[in-house]
Amino acid sequence: MRADSKTRLILAIALFIALSGISALSGGSDAETPGGEAGVSEADTGGADGTAEELGGSVEDTVPPVDLAAEGLDSLLPEFVGYGVGEKLTYSVQYGIVNAGEAVLEIKNIGVIDAKPVYCIVSDARTNDVFSVFYRVRDRFMSFMDTTDLVSLRYEKHLREGKFKSDRVVVFDQKQHKAFYEDKEIPIAPRTQDILSAMFYSRTLPLRVGNSFALANHTDGKNYPLVVKVLGAERVTVEAGTFDCLVVEPFLRYPGIFTQKGRMKLWITNDRYKIPVLMKRKVIIGEVSAVLKDYKLAEKFRDGK
Numbered sequence: 001m002r003a004d005s006k007t008r009l010i011l012a013i014a015l016f017i018a019l020s021g022i023s024a025l026s027g028g029s030d031a032e033t034p035g036g037e038a039g040v041s042e043a044d045t046g047g048a049d050g051t052a053e054e055l056g057g058s059v060e061d062t063v064p065p066v067d068l069a070a071e072g073l074d075s076l077l078p079e080f081v082g083y084g085v086g087e088k089l090t091y092s093v094q095y096g097i098v099n100a101g102e103a104v105l106e107i108k109n110i111g112v113i114d115a116k117p118v119y120c121i122v123s124d125a126r127t128n129d130v131f132s133v134f135y136r137v138r139d140r141f142m143s144f145m146d147t148t149d150l151v152s153l154r155y156e157k158h159l160r161e162g163k164f165k166s167d168r169v170v171v172f173d174q175k176q177h178k179a180f181y182e183d184k185e186i187p188i189a190p191r192t193q194d195i196l197s198a199m200f201y202s203r204t205l206p207l208r209v210g211n212s213f214a215l216a217n218h219t220d221g222k223n224y225p226l227v228v229k230v231l232g233a234e235r236v237t238v239e240a241g242t243f244d245c246l247v248v249e250p251f252l253r254y255p256g257i258f259t260q261k262g263r264m265k266l267w268i269t270n271d272r273y274k275i276p277v278l279m280k281r282k283v284i285i286g287e288v289s290a291v292l293k294d295y296k297l298a299e300k301f302r303d304g305k
Contacts, residue, residue, distance in 0.1 A: 084298030
């Protein structure tokens with residue numbers, strides 16, 4: 001028997017927030033769809049280029065998506081790609097002062113999809129032994145992000161929550177501007193991101209206090225611009241150390257309104273790596289958070305490189 005909806009919601013939020021800092025904003029359902037193999041092979045090349053559009057309008061899956069660039073909006077260009085193969089971020093997932101589990105976000109390797117090198121980004125979340133007695137979670141999210149254009153080509157979501165099981169795969173055709181599921185295809189905006197690739201793309205941008213920008217985002221069959229605001233700068237101390245950070249607030253823009261479904265804030269290092277150090281989100285009762293407890297920079301940045 002599955003956990004009651006409130007328990008599942010709290011645990012899902014606590015775990016999702018640790019995965020990417022924005023995945024808790026998806027607001028989508030977890031209807032079951034058959035999954036598939038990743039379909040990527042090893043390669044050794046990489047690169048960086050791309051754009052992010054400034055604040056734009058909302059789109060729905062029932063109408064053609066809005067091309068943010070066509071609206072005459074300014075762009076933000078990537079400043080520096082501070083991640084790569086070997087980066088591994090480990091978080092403690094907490095509900096209030098109670099430790100609920102752990103989430104790991106890492107770039108496993110460089111693969112190839114349609115002859116294009118991709119970052120294979122994997123995020124695993126799991127409840128600890130105590131929580132698993134009541135409600136066991138073993139979730140995996142995977143994003144395959146073009147290393148040159150810095151856009152998503154494929155996204156996978158594999159949920160194992162109590163007795164609930166769901167596998168969902170979406171393939172992004174960035175030339176045809178379509179998202180392909182097993183049973184449907186949906187038009188998408190140019191340079192659409194998934195929830196993981198959006199975070200990694202944002203990490204390349206020249207973030208400054210007072211900045212606001214938007215990314216085309218596709219989540220669970222729907223298109224919503226992801227709006228990000230840089231609120232300020234703070235120094236924070238977590239298990240992994242003390243860091244000078246930018247405070248960032250992401251939220252989705254639904255038709256005609258901005259919504260957060262519970263306010264979320266992220267603290268990311270104010271340096272060229274822009275590592276998410278702390279993530280917090282208010283829920284009906286209390287707060288869930290993901291706290292960085294260990295990290296490894298990408299192999300190419302280790303030893304002062």
